[in-house]
Amino acid sequence: MIIVKIGGGDAINLEAVARDLAEINRPFILVHGANALRDRLAKRLGVERRVLTSVKGYQSVYSDEQAIDVMMMAYSGLRNKRLVEILRRNGVNAVGLTGLDGGAVQSKRNAGVRVREDGKLKIVRDFSGKPQSVNKALFELLMNNGYAPVLTVPTIDENNVAVNSENDDVVAKVHEAFQAELVIQLIEAPGYLKDADDPNSVAVSISRRDLEKIEAEADGRMKRKIHALRKLFEYGPTKVVVADGRIDEPIKNALQGKGTIII
């Protein structure tokens, strides 16, 4: 069983991903993002991204109710359903799911962030949470009956409230449950670039030890992504291929090990 994670960028070739998945004929769970689409929608709706600064100086995005609404529209609505449509048109019997549906991905709500507002210290808690487990039985039920799960955020917290989570953490928990033999991460680059500005600097392979070094040196979103990759291996042995999602045969290319292999 393989896990395919599709980044949320606009340049990912969804039609080609669907064609490949229909042809390779291997059971899979697809996890997808939609951040470019979400950002565009938020802008059109005039919904601003709120950023919190903690008393210690750390910044984080604040997911209020409106942010979850926009996430539901962009990820669970538009992107998930268009992806199901494209997959079906290519012969894949796809069923779209969010972490909410059947409690597919259960999270623990994040503790609040300590901030100073109007000179007063307070704890601000948003709608975000860390995935703890997946409903393996639901995924198996679908897969054993010929359906291909297409999963995205939000996830659901311990009080059955919809929360924002990182799709990378969702992937890690799907792997924990299924012990996937392979995780394909499709991105808008030919693989992991040693020099972010040089598309010819693809690292052919990265060891887990390298990952630690890269994580220590990275920052922001990339640091979080590398951290999630590293965590993946803690949930069971697997092989990760970070590969180009923009090309004609993105899955076949990744299956041939083209891109960056992490073992």
Added chain:
Amino acid sequence: MIIVKIGGGDAINLEAVARDLAEINRPFILVHGANALRDRLAKRLGVERRVLTSVKGYQSVYSDEQAIDVMMMAYSGLRNKRLVEILRRNGVNAVGLTGLDGGAVQSKRNAGVRVREDGKLKIVRDFSGKPQSVNKALFELLMNNGYAPVLTVPTIDENNVAVNSENDDVVAKVHEAFQAELVIQLIEAPGYLKDADDPNSVAVSISRRDLEKIEAEADGRMKRKIHALRKLFEYGPTKVVVADGRIDEPIKNALQGKGTIII
């Protein structure tokens, strides 16, 4: 097995519907709209409703790709997922579905409308279609394993393209497949009003013969709704209760036959 259809108006008490469904403990398929939400979203996004006038003078809404995008965001995204969240919070193990997921609702794409543009006759075809059948096996798979399906548009056409359909027609096809003993339609009124402007004019019961008369006299959206109600009985005997969705115990109230009963 019962079918619960929730209208897409803002005044429907979703929390109360969820509480009731958790308590009555009967297998159900819920079909919901989101038209008020969709209209608001379309306005915020500046997406205009296109109306076609056929050469014979009939008017119809034109569902272009953008209209389907907005439908996916409002119906399949925001409303479906918030409803799943509310149901789960009340103890119902809900799974949200559109007609696309697993081919849950298969439609036949509508033939085009003959219009005159710039003096020329042409056929304009939009993304709309008429539900033909449901994937009964998928609904049974979910229900037999403790999940409650929460279904909405779009549906999927014969070429696996997402199309706009009437939720009333979706309900009819679910009934055809499941031969529901009861169909509850929750609306923003205490039942079917003999005088649309008088909330005290609720018809306690309507015969199928009455329905024909009402359909002949109605027009526009109401005519279509009554027609769909009438069609429902052609797919197998059932009992329909049109009841108030705005109150504290909307499902229990309907189960007591309060509202308008159609047999």
